[in-house]
Amino acid sequence: MITLIAGAIITLAVFSYLLGDNLLYRWALALLVGSGVGYALAIVVREVLVTRLTGTVRSLYLVPLILGALLLLKGFPRFSAFGNISMGFIIGVGAAVAVSGALLGTVIPQVRDTGAAVTLQGGWSPFLDGLLALAGTILALFAFSPRVRVARTAEAEAELPRPARLGTWVQQLGRGFITVALAVAFGGALTSALTLFIGRWWAVVGAVMEAISRLTGS
Amino acid sequence: MIRCPKCNTLNRDSSRFCSECGAPLYRTRIRCPQCGTLNPVGNIFCDQCHTRLVPAEETPATPAAKLTEETGPRVQGISLPTRPAPAGESGETGAQQPMPDWLMGFLGPETPEPGETSGAVPDGLAERAEETAAPPEEPVTPTELPDWLTSLAEESAPAAVPSRPELEPAAELPDWLTGLAEESAPAAVPSRPEPEPAAELPDWLTGLAEESAPAAAAPAPEPEPAVELPDWLAGLVEEAASPSPAAPPIAAEEGIPDWLSGIMEEVPAAEPILEPEPQEPEASLEPAALPDWLAGVLEPEETPAQRPGAPAISAAPAPDWLSAWEEDIEEEHPIGGREDLSAEDTWPEQQAPASESARMGAGEMAAEVPDWLRALGPRSGAVAVEALPEGLEQAELPMWLEQLRPPGTAPLDSSRAPEAPPGEEAPVEGLTRAEIPDWLQPYRPTATSPATGTSALEMAVSAPESEGPLSGLAGLLPALPGVDAPAHFAPTMAVPLPQTVVQEAQLWQQLLEGGAGAQGRPKPRARVTWPAVVVRVMVALVLVLASLLRFSETPLAQPPEQPNVSALYATIEALQPGAEVWIAFDYTLADVDEMDFIVEALLEHLLSREARIVAVSTLPEGPGLIADRFAWALGRPDVSPDSLVSRGFVAGGTAGVAQILTSATADAGPHLLVVLTSRPEKLKAWVEQTAVINGARLAEGKPALPLVAGVSAAAAPQLRPYLNASAQAGWLSGFSGVAAYLQARGLPPREDISRRLDALLVTQWLAASLLAAGALFYLLAGKQKTG
Amino acid sequence: MFKRILPTAVAISAGLLVLLGAFIPVDPLPQIRAVLIDWAMFVGAFAFILAYLQLLRVHLTRLRRGGKGKSTSLWVVLSALVVFVLVLWQGPAGAVGQTLLRGLLAPGQSALLALTAVTLLLSGMRLFKVRRNLGSVLFLAVVLVMLIGSIPLAIVPYQGAMGTVVGVADWLQRVPALAGMRGLALGVALGILLTGLRVLFGMTRPHSDD
């Protein structure tokens, strides 16, 4: 019951932002920020540091413990340089994980699936869809190419050599496909937000009804 | 449009490289943060206001350090993003001697090329710099020497002059001073394809060419020949440069005229800048041996039609005061027509008195010719030059000199010309003390102690040592300016600056200091207009009503049929009892209201298949969510606690996912991986690391790990490429997906699910109509404005 | 030494080991990759401690200085300290942790994201004020089709028209939006690849003082 009532109060406080930037909203936000950071740090300390330092292979974590301590020196400007090694380690590992993930999880599967979608096995309609998806992906890729020379004004267009004018067309079409993608993402985000919006107001009404029923005993 | 110096192609203003030949189109310097002056990269202090450009402990060891790819150019001091000049293009990097201070004062902040907003200079400051700087003239590039001088330069230019990228000339200087500025940073002297035909020199100058030719023939031992300032300026330069005696002019021993040799040693070649200058076309580069000020002087004004970098076509027009007597000379002694005149009788002393018109009101000064002109000396073939007009100081100053007179200073008469400052050595034999024009006098920095009028430095030198082994003795240790100077040592200008200049400096100072102070005065915030608040509140109210009210008893919406939902259902339905299923709770607390329905729908189905659930999360709030959902699951009938295992939080995002899945390759690995997320990068991480793990599992001969997903409606569009690629095993998204999944399971429709689906349908339609209304409003509002 | 050379050496060696562990699934490389990744998470936890302390310092300074925003800083500091101690003591599954989660954190953050329903609508309505070109017309048309077509109407008479809108919405998501998303994702993947390679080969050293 307490969580329901508290949830309703914090929801109304947050929605008061719609009326204007007021103190109630600021306090609710401050409470959320403070408790969110405290909660997350407690989880990180408990689940990451304590479990590993008290676990069976404690000795394995001597090196990261030293790196972690060096990282804390970043809080003191004078000794900040000693923390560079820890940041180097984090950024090096993060870069490798990102690169391997990008190649293995995005580049290779997407290239394969874009090509594989162009197939005659499912009939003409999937074939045309696949072909359009292939063309759209290639155009969207070239929308970013720095080598595609783009003329923004009529005179610049006239000056561009003929093959380069194709670049302007490629980029405009590529941007068209990307605009459709952003529009679909905007629709999805709005749908998701509306779902949360409905959920929150149903929770507020539910809490009020619950409180009334508790008070009136019915 | 910018014209490419290399191939003359027109490029858009903002282009960085030529679209035809790819030559870089922009320059670089170090912009002083205090006053905005662009300083040569080698500077440690700003030439204009002496602000330190280089961090205290990192003064560059050697100014000529090689530019390497890794270290890149040693960015000395506050460097705006400077595009490193590849070593190949800019020629070797030579040491650049900073231009003498007194000269820099004239050059003022360099204004950016017209049309090129040097992106690194803040627009506001760039505009202010333009307002204060004089209107930029068409820069006289040092390359367009008149033919007659270029030939002269060839003869006098030593063969081994290293090529040096030319510096950008100060734009708004008068010609004769521009020459000076460029001289201190002489143009590169590449090898010339073919010698220019020797143009007809005016007589008084031809002598100069021959006399300086033999000197040039002798190879300059080393370093590059510095061009000698005319005496009236050289004297000034020696004083301003440093107390140490200037190196003996090289030209003196080899017979180069004084005014030429003085310049050559005083102002050595400038260091090349980092940024590759637009390469001037080969043909038009001018030799370094000739003093540019002279080239500037003897060059005709560059006609606007002659664009910088264009091949030099005609000699620059001589300034008025010179061209005035060239005409006179023409009338009486046509140039080139008088080969018979011998070297002796071509100089003014022996000339017939100048014609009345040439004197410009000459008084008794006819005999006393200024040194810099006397040094030109009698030349063989040079036409007898009429006596100069009245002493330059007295004569009505020519237009190009007038511009330089500081505002408010009345022309001084020569009688008040200051004597040589005390402590000046006796004039060196063969060098006559130059009479410094009066308008230059006020700008000679003098260090006088307020009380006695003697230089504070001399007081420091004459005071006896107070301690140490030399105590009691005086004058033994050389006085190091700035180190031994007494505390109250304050160099003062001979003449107080005019009020306007002081006010302007104060304004600049306030602007720069005010930066921090102004921080406290936040920019007035745009008042939130009440129509905006009304629209905001109306939109919110409408959405709240649409969410809560029930519009019809029968359900308005029906769950969509989605193939991916059916595939998900089939995958879970195919699980064997007791199969291990890993669930990743990777949605944030903000998405709880939407994701709870998805989690409940999937958990319910998995538990009905008697699967063993292992929950994990890569978000700090994950363990709490897991505990909450497990509490909900334990509240259901026939669910045993040991079928719900929580591995808690694994930090590190993608790294955490990789770490979780690394242990998945152990023998008791999971049979299905369910990812519940509302953040696209989380699912991308799981999909990508699953691909890595499946590669490893494949190597061990195990079947690949299937992946299914439950994602929020917001994340679905972005994850569709990934979900199609790997999650062939199916996925569902958003609240409508939950409704479709329950329908796929054939369960009776739930009251709360259908009401919520109706509310979602109505709010979506409402949102669509509001968007359309907004678009219509602004379209019409736009038409009215344009109409 | 500490400023430049050692951090760069550590970054390159650790990075290459993790990269090879992913590309060459031959023992012991994957194991080394797992250990190094685990260590990175461990060191990352210390970064969280540092960030937490800095957050407290900023708000304590605002508290000390007084003036506007003093009360909000007080709320932040108090809630950060109290929640940290309680959840550290009982853990996330404890009574305090669960109550906090269900009573404060989840509803509060959900409400914040629910606010985006209104803010997205408001910024979507001003689209034609900011951009008046073909792109924004295409954007608005697709959004409208997505909103109307994502949930089919159950009312029979609209079945025909509704079907086409739902069909168009589905096609939009399956083909053009998919192509745009893939183009965007592949472009970003190339950017990630090159930025990562620059770090792994020491060409850019974001971690060192140079």
Next chain:
Amino acid sequence: MTTDLWLRPLIALGITLVAAVALTVIGIRHRQAPPRYLRDFPIFRSLPGEVGRAAEEGALIHVTLGSGALTGEDAMTSLAALESLHALFDLAAAYDTPPLITTGDPTLYVLADDWMRRAYTRLGNPERYRPALVQFMAATPATYAAMAATYLSEKGSGTTMMLGAFDQEVSLLTDAVIRHGGRAIGGAVSPLGLAPLFTLLEPQQLVLGEDLFAGGAEATQRSVFWASLGVQDFLRWLLVAGMVLTALFSVLGVGGP
């Protein structure tokens, strides 16, 4: 399907080696003769200009870097955002009108704090650096965006820069920009983050996806960054060739789907 999974690491290793070799070759060729043409990115060149304008108006520059962790998927996105602000750090330190930099991830906060301190050290006066210039604001994206938005109303921001890993929560920031006025520049890689920015910003103020990774080249002007763009272009053609070949094989029915 299974051969493909085993083959995938090998192809990935191949692409990485090709990219490394191309980066070296294009880097060397680029230093000798810069590429014939490169699209410029005026938005990144205008970033330093904002510092001057803010210095004149006495307004605040608010840089929000998003919540991309350095160990997570968005590590390189956050790093690219920082690199595109490289010139801004130096200029801000020089004019002493430092921006307020906020982030929602601890590791990104530590790195941004380092960069700001180094900018002051490069200027020669490390003592003028104040730790409050870079702030870690909140642990979750939604609270981070909401808290960052309140700073706009409090400090009257002159320019708001939203560059980095954002998702739907960036809409709270764009709403604050609409309400409190001021200039805005935005860039993200995820469509969820780009969609709200698309409705708020004009084309020349928006950085779309891969363009965010070109910010480093424009800001630092180092040839290794320009060479990276050249390699990205080279690999782009490689991917297109791969897609077309796969499509051909798929149409001809060679090789499984």
